[in-house]
Amino acid sequence: MSGEGDKPDPDFAAASAWDLRHHPADNSFFYATDDYKESTILSEFGWNIPPDSGGASNRHCDFADFPPIEPVLAPSRADDRVAPDAIASRMVEASPSNPSVSSSSSDDPQEKSPSAAAANPPPESAGKTKKKGQKRIRQPRFAFVTKSEVDHLEDGYRWRKYGQKAVKNSPFPRSYYRCTNSKCMVKKRIERSFEDPSVVITTYEGQHSHYSVGYPRGGMVTQEAAFPTYLTPSSNNSPHLPYHPRLPHPPPSPLQPAAGSSGGGEPRAPPGEGLLGDIVPPRMRNNGS
DNA sequence: CGCCTTTGACCAGCGC
DNA sequence: GCGCTGGTCAAAGGCG
Numbered sequence: 001m002s003g004e005g006d007k008p009d010p011d012f013a014a015a016s017a018w019d020l021r022h023h024p025a026d027n028s029f030f031y032a033t034d035d036y037k038e039s040t041i042l043s044e045f046g047w048n049i050p051p052d053s054g055g056a057s058n059r060h061c062d063f064a065d066f067p068p069i070e071p072v073l074a075p076s077r078a079d080d081r082v083a084p085d086a087i088a089s090r091m092v093e094a095s096p097s098n099p100s101v102s103s104s105s106s107d108d109p110q111e112k113s114p115s116a117a118a119a120n121p122p123p124e125s126a127g128k129t130k131k132k133g134q135k136r137i138r139q140p141r142f143a144f145v146t147k148s149e150v151d152h153l154e155d156g157y158r159w160r161k162y163g164q165k166a167v168k169n170s171p172f173p174r175s176y177y178r179c180t181n182s183k184c185m186v187k188k189r190i191e192r193s194f195e196d197p198s199v200v201i202t203t204y205e206g207q208h209s210h211y212s213v214g215y216p217r218g219g220m221v222t223q224e225a226a227f228p229t230y231l232t233p234s235s236n237n238s239p240h241l242p243y244h245p246r247l248p249h250p251p252p253s254p255l256q257p258a259a260g261s262s263g264g265g266e267p268r269a270p271p272g273e274g275l276l277g278d279i280v281p282p283r284m285r286n287n288g289s
Numbered sequence: 290c291g292c293c294t295t296t297g298a299c300c301a302g303c304g305c
Numbered sequence: 306g307c308g309c310t311g312g313t314c315a316a317a318g319g320c321g
Contacts, residue, residue: 161294163313176312180292189312 143203145193152177152190157208159188170194184209 152159152175159177167174172192179186186206193199 160292162315164295165311165313168310174311178313187312 141203141205143201146200146202147198148200149198155202157181157184157186167191167194172197179208181208181210 158180160180161175162178163176164173165176170191171194174189174191177188177190184206186204186208188205189201189203191201193201
């Protein structure tokens, strides 16, 4: 990372239309843009965003084509006061080739601690993760910056809100959600950017341990049932019928923030709302400096 | 009745 | 050691 913070990343320089956004509360970085060439740029990040997505404010992406989710940004609070440039440098470290990053998962030494069972417990104990005296561990995290009027974006999974906190330096509270699947430990945080209230920052943590969407009342729902209408990336102008993420076979897949889906997600989402739009990938590619 | 959100309290980690 | 902040728990209430 040395030196990365004081000179522009070639990729960043090329992507002049990108707007660096720093999420101070979590110390995460995002690149947001309205330029359609982002798809090309995103591909370099390992994200496959459909080029034609019907407008910057209602964009979807095909997460199913994503490579295995890589760890992320979001260093701990300890870095809160680090200058943005320095943080950007840390992001470079947050790559597979730099497992030293705190957010790394599989090789996180903390997983060997007793608390590992708490944060990554066996299925039968999922849901009751935190006990007094047990240490928290960080699952791999990554975030999306989306432009949406609603905070909670449909992503194909069902979530249960378990907390809300006021965020320092932000007038908007942060909401904490947990996957309702008892075997799934995935969490996500949702908050609005204090810089741009129209921007929703969704941070996923962990990997879904189940294949499809959640389990709506009445039993498990298959993907086909959950997504009766399949919209291709190029035809997803309708906000009512989100693009169906193509889930890989077989499961489980890496944490996949299935783009806009409504089936097993929240009970409902107002038409035109709650869909992942204007998605911006976290910068987690090693820029190979 | 079951699931969900809300909300205050509690805990852990970190900086000073 | 203290204070701050993020993250989580769990009870209570609401809703379909």
